[in-house]
Amino acid sequence: MVVDLHIHTTASDGSLSPEVMVEKAYNFGYDAISITDHDTVDGLIEAIKAGERFGVEVIPGIEINTEYKNHEVHILGYFIDYKDKLLLEKLEQLKKFRIKRVKKMVKKLNELNIDIAEKEVFSISNGGAVGRTHIARVLVDRGYVESFSEAFDRYIAIGKPAYVKRKRLTPEESINLIKKTGGISVLAHPALVGSEMIVEDIIEMGIRGLEVYYYEHSDQETAQYLELADEYNLLVTGGSDDHGPGNKDGLRLGKMKLDYKIVENLKRCINLSVI
Ligand code: AMP
Ligand code: FE
Ligand code: FE
Ligand code: ZN
Numbered sequence: 038m039v040v041d042l043h044i045h046t047t048a049s050d051g052s053l054s055p056e057v058m059v060e061k062a063y064n065f066g067y068d069a070i071s072i073t074d075h076d077t078v079d080g081l082i083e084a085i086k087a088g089e090r091f092g093v094e095v096i097p098g099i100e101i102n103t104e105y106k107n108h109e110v111h112i113l114g115y116f117i118d119y120k121d122k123l124l125l126e127k128l129e130q131l132k133k134f135r136i137k138r139v140k141k142m143v144k145k146l147n148e149l150n151i152d153i154a155e156k157e158v159f160s161i162s163n164g165g166a167v168g169r170t171h172i173a174r175v176l177v178d179r180g181y182v183e184s185f186s187e188a189f190d191r192y193i194a195i196g197k198p199a200y201v202k203r204k205r206l207t208p209e210e211s212i213n214l215i216k217k218t219g220g221i222s223v224l225a226h227p228a229l230v231g232s233e234m235i236v237e238d239i240i241e242m243g244i245r246g247l248e249v250y251y252y253e254h255s256d257q258e259t260a261q262y263l264e265l266a267d268e269y270n271l272l273v274t275g276g277s278d279d280h281g282p283g284n285k286d287g288l289r290l291g292k293m294k295l296d297y298k299i300v301e302n303l304k305r306c307i308n309l310s311v312i
Pocket of ligand 3: 100111225226
């Protein structure tokens with residue numbers, strides 16, 4: 038039985054709807070997937086319904102984008118209670134901060150003589166959690182850059198001229214919020230954090246797992262984080278971080294088929310927490 042526990046949809050910066058993503062997962066032969074949109078659970082109900090229809094187990098998930106010591110730290114949450122009032126309130130706030138921040142970033146780009154409009158960005162995000170990927174899409178479509186990575190490297194990565202901080206949860210707040218809603222927190226793509234010291238800090242904050250198996254991890258990185266997970270007795274998860282075709286390097290679904298044991302271990306961990 039195979040799983041992929043890191044997938045984005047149109048609820049954040051993926052290019053396919055939750056329903057289409059589940060259908061694709063079915064066609065690729067997945068038994069379980071998790072939808073982990075950035076800072077939102079808005080795609081989960083549609084995905085879970087589609088999962089029931091196609092016979093694919095859809096694990097409710099989220100990826101909370103935090104910043105820590107000038108590094109991107111993304112915290113995954115699995116088996117969260119996506120109807121929890123406190124969670125929904127916090128996420129609603131984050132959504133508003135995201136909108137404000139995109140407006141500021143567009144202004145900065147305009148000052149750099151890049152003539153794009155807010156509404157171009159919002160028409161792509163279409164009500165979902167709007168962010169830098171949507172801005173990158175506009176920059177590519179309008180010919181200002183040739184690729185997503187060029188958009189980030191020249192303009193919108195942390196420290197670049199059009200980057201604007203937005204209010205985010207801290208890693209600690211995210212870990213606690215996930216815990217409070219009955220979920221399990223996992224540090225996403227540890228190699229992309231870009232600092233082993235920060236990874237260790239996050240472990241000290243009480244993260245429950247590491248996303249060891251990740252599309253962009255080299256074999257050496259996978260081995261390194263497997264060892265780290267073992268050392269600190271952390272759960273091991275994995276996924277493709279699919280954002281649909283058209284984003285970054287295209288559809289990743291189907292390319293990472295991980296053992297269902299990962300899901301069993303997460304479930305066992307939840308049961309232990311309840312006792
Ligand atoms: P945001 O949540 O708006 O700050 O945007 C963060 C998202 O942008 C990440 O989750 C990735 O999907 C994407 N991203 C971040 N850095 C890069 C990069 N260097 N190249 C392409 N996409 C990136
Ligand atoms: Fe993303
Ligand atoms: Fe991420
Ligand atoms: Zn992701």
